[in-house]
Amino acid sequence: MRIVTSAAAGRPQYFDRNPVNRTQYNNASGAAPHAPTTRWTYTVPAGKKAFVDSLMTVVRRELVAAPAAIAEAYVTHTPSGGSAAIVAYSGVNSNTVGAQDKVNVAAVGAMLPGDAIAGLDTDLSTGGSATEIVSAKILEYDA
């Protein structure tokens, strides 16, 4: 027999507290060089928390640049009232067609109300093109 005395014993697990799956995704396929761009953001609403289940970033050189510079895809986490930090990053500084960097991150962690994550990409090359993908899977639930 299991005896529970904690006052919190009746509180469901986070994934049973009105959970909603949230996804964010962007595929800048064969994109021309561009300045840093926020393709998506997700902010935890008041009264909610969220668990970032997984992130994925991909960068792939598609057409030769002249010259190539860094092409990046990354996800940042900005805590409420704080500064952004990168939590997933892919970068390619090669001019070889097909050069690729891919990152998958699982069980990134919990987010509190007002915390935000964002998917960004950039390609600082001159000419050519690259594909940049930024993706996230998030479970939002009652705080």
Next chain:
Amino acid sequence: MAYIRIRPIGGSGSLDPFRVPLPTYRQVADIGANGWIVEVRDEDVPEGAPAPINVNVPGVGILPVITNVPPGVLATWKAKLDERYPARNKTIDPTVV
């Protein structure tokens, strides 16, 4: 979920990336001088907005997009977002175009 056409901000560098000043969105298309078409979730859709118009987005297709929201609706929308995302209310300032 709804599509809204919004004027992006930023662009001066890595600390000021191109973006739209909304707490939660996904870019669907960059249509140049006409702004960005972004997707917002059901809870964040402006109430009382005009009916969407069909916009043919190259490479994406025909999308029903909310455009040209009246000032009163915009103010109500911003107030709703401020309440829903109080920690970000200083950065929420969308301009629907």
